[in-house]
Amino acid sequence: MSTRIVIVGGGGFGREVIDVIEAINAAAPEPLWELVGVVDDSLAPDNRERLAKRSISYLGTADDFLATCGGPVAYAVGIGAPSVRRKVALRFEEGGHSGAILLHPSATMGSEVTIGAGTVACAGVRITTNITIGRHVHLNPNVTVGHDTSVGDFVSLNPSASISGDCVVESGVLVGVGGIVLNRLRVGQDAVVGGAACAVRDVAPGTTVVGVPARPLGQR
Ligand SMILES: CC(C)(COP(=O)(O)OP(=O)(O)OC[C@H]1O[C@@H](n2cnc3c(N)ncnc32)[C@H](O)[C@@H]1OP(=O)(O)O)[C@@H](O)C(=O)NCCC(=O)NCCS
Known part of the structure; x- marks a missing residue:
């Protein structure tokens, strides 16, 4: 059974993390991860288009997602700056979500x-x-x-x-x-x-x- 996962950050590295998930799924006998979509507080229009082209859902801001997600999911933060990543990860942890090892x-x-x-x-x-x-x-x-x-x-x-x-x-x-x-x-x-x-x-x-x-x- 696959585990539901969201990626926080739809910029360059966030999309590279999605590539990692796709490679893991392709190498496994059955997909290990079900990509629910991407959370981003300020998704640039070109990145939104890139996600849409790959049929990846944009789930809104972190506030939107944390208020409406309805239960714990796995997550990975695709934001390169360590200080921003730290803040975001702590919010998701407080929300009961667990960081995925990818x-x-x-x-x-x-x-x-x-x-x-x-x-x-x-x-x-x-x-x-x-x-x-x-x-x-x-x-x-x-x-x-x-x-x-x-x-x-x-x-x-x-x-x-x-x-x-x-x-x-x-x-x-x-x-x-x-x-x-x-x-x-x-x-x-x-x-x-x-x-x-x-x-x-x-x-x-x-x-x-x-x-x-x-x-x-x-x-x-
Ligand atoms: C070191 C770094 C963080 C500095 O960023 P910054 O504080 O914004 O610095 P600036 O761009 O204002 O540059 C300040 C000075 O340092 C020099 N400088 C900046 N980065 C340098 C580097 N990596 N090596 C040598 N000199 C560097 C600049 O030429 C400039 O010199 P000057 O004052 O003589 O004009 C940044 O340049 C860097 O190397 N970041 C890593 C980038 C990276 O890994 N990108 C890949 C992303 S996947």
């Missing part, structure tokens, strides 16, 4: 890996051994996470980001497209590692670092 069939997980509710792993993700991934983490296409690393709640690892072994990536961190964190480093809560940056030292909480080697934005 792992694309081509994503690989090694031994001793734990993954929190609401986390999405896209095509080509590689998670090796002894790794903890928190709740509502976005692992975009081709992300790699090396051995003995922990990734906190609401982290966004954008496409092809690479986190090396023995790292701690605290909650709310965003690593931009192609960003690298070298081994044994700690990236502090709500920090940002810019696209194509290479972190070679710990990153302080709330700091944005860019470049190779990565340095805080104000100090380049």
